[in-house]
Amino acid sequence: MRRTTPLISVIAAALLLTACGSERAGTHDGRVGASGSAPGTALSGPAVDGVRITSVTIPTASPSASPGAADGVVGAESLTVGGAAGSGVSADYEVTNSGAEELTYTVLFDFTTNGGGAVTNQKVTVGPVGPGRTTGGTVRMAALPPGAPSVTGVKVAQVTKVPAAEAPAASGVCPPSGIRVTADDGDAAMGLRVVGLVLENCGERDYTVTGYPQVTLLDEDRQPVDGVRVLRGSGGIATVTGFDDPPRTVTLEPGERASAGLMWRNTTGFGTAVDVPYVRVRATPRAAPVTITPHLDLGTTGRLGVSAWHRPAQQQGAPGAVSP
Template identity: 60%
Template sequence: MRRPHPRLLAPAVALFLATACGGEHAGTSGGPGAAVPAPRATVTDPPVDGVRITSVTIPSASPTPSASPGSVHADRLPGDSGVSAAYQVSNDGDEAMTYTVIFAFTTDTGAVMGNKKLTVRGVAPGRSKNGTVGLGVLTPGASPVTRVKIEQVTKVPADEAPDKTGACPSSGVRLWADDGDAAMGLRVVGLHLQNCGERDYSLDGYPELSLLDEDHRPVDGIRVLHGGAAVAMGTGYDEPPAPLTLKPGETALSGLIWRNTTLAGSTAVNVPYVRVLAKPGADPVIVTPELDLGTTGRLGVGAWKRADG
C-alpha cells in the first residue's frame, strides 16, 4: 500500500510520444525487413523536485516482415512493451541526497497502465545522475501507453537514507519501512531492522521518532504514543517492550499505526518523512511512510520485537 502524499504529487508531465514522431517505417534503414528503432521524443518540461524526464521512447507498430523468403527482423523480448523514459536527477542543495522517484506510464486520457519506482542514491551537491526507466511487460489487455510522467519524488540526505539490500552501514544495522497496509481508515506501516554486522545488536523499547515535513523540518502538534493499542486494537503491535538481542542476520520489527480520520472544518495533517532512531544514540534513518494523519493528531509506534521467520 502506497499513498502518494498530496503535496508531493507532481503535476502531470505530458510528454510527446510516438504518434507525433512516427514518420519511420520498416525498411527505411538496413533494407527491407530490418527492425525500426523505436521513436524517441525529447522532453523539455521543467524538473519536479530536481528530477526531469529528458526523452521518452514509445515503439510504433511492429515492423512489417519482409515478403522475401528467409529474411529476418529483430524483435523485442516477448511481452516487453519497449516503453522507456530517460531521466536526469540534479541536486542543487548543499549536501548529498538520495532520491526515490515513481514514474507513471499512462494512456492519452491519463489512465495509469503501470508504475515504476526507483531509487537514485548519493547525488552529490551540484551534480546530476542520468538513467533510463522501462515499463517492461504490459499487462495483457491493457490500453496502449502513450505518455510518461513523474508521479512522486521523495528525497533524503544520503547518509540517512534507508537501504534494504546495499552494503551494511557502519552502524552494523539496516533500517527500512515497508509499503504498509490500510483498511477502513486504519494505517499500519512496518519498520524493519536487520543486524547486518558481525556483532550482536541489543534493543529494549520503542524506536525514537521525529516527524518531518517535505523540507525536513519538524512537524509539531502530533502525539507519538507507545503501542498500537493507543490507536487501534489488534494491529500486532500491542506487546510491551522487552529486551531483545539480534544475532548477525536476524531482524526485528516495529510498526507505525494511525488513522486518517478528518473532522469537518478542520485541516488535515500530512507528514511525508519520519526520522527513526532504533534506540538512543543510534544513527538516524529517514523513512517515507507518508503519514496522512487527518485531524487525529496521534501516531502509535510499536515496541521492537523479533521478526517472525
C-alpha cells in the first residue's frame, strides 16, 4: 500500500477543514479524511453500528507548497487530492461485535468529496466476527473515470450484519449443505425493483428443487416484518418475462444453477413506508436458511412477488430468465 508522508497528510487535513469548517474526522456524518496524521495512526470518531474508520490514505497529485508558511500548512488552493484515477485512496477500518452471537458484516463505504457527496463506493464483507471480538481490514477505492471529482474522505454509509451461520457463502466456498444461495445487486426501472436469487449446486451430488423459495422478511433487528404479503408470482405488481411461469422440478447437477426473483414497487402513498433490510431465504422448506441483505424499499405497497425456481436461459438453451 502506498504510504502518505506526514506532510501530505497535513495538507489533506487542511483541505478537509477548509471545506467543512471546524468539523474533524469522525464527526456526526461519519466521514473521515486524512486528518493530519500519517496512515496507521488512530483517528478519533464514533463507530457506525460497530464499524469505525481508523485511518485514511489520500495521495496528492501535485502539491505546490510554500515551505515558508508560518504554520507549515499548505493552502487548499494549491493542492490536488485524489486525482481522477483514484489510485492509492484507501481506508483502514475496525469492526467490533458487541453482540452475543457470531456475526458476518456487510459494510458499504462511500468515498466522498469535500461536500460529503459520494463519488463512488465499495462493499466489503467482514467475518465471521465472534462476540466481543474486533477485527480490521483495508478498503481501497477502485479507479475512477477521467473528470471524476476529487475524493477527500471516506464514510461508513451502511452496515448490515447477519448470524454467521446464515451468511451467504463466499465465492469459492461451498457450505456443508452443498448448495450456495446468493442474491445479485438487483435492477430498477420506473419504480419497479427486481432482485435475482441464485441457487448453485456446489456439492458432489445432484440437488432437486421444486416450487418457490421460502422467503421471510426481517426488520433491522432481524425480526419478522408484519403487514407485507409475500406473493407467489408477480401478483399483478408488473408483467416481467418468465416471472409467472409455473413451478417445475429442477434437478441440478454439481456446478449447475437455478434462479428465482423478488419483485416489488417502491410506490409511497398513504401510510408508513416499509423498508426491509434483511430477507431470510430457504431454497426448500427443509433447507438451511440464508439471510441476504437486499434492502427492499417496499414503500406503502405491502406486496412482494416471488418467482419459482427455474433454470437460467444459458443452461436450458431457451429464453426464460428473470428480467425487468
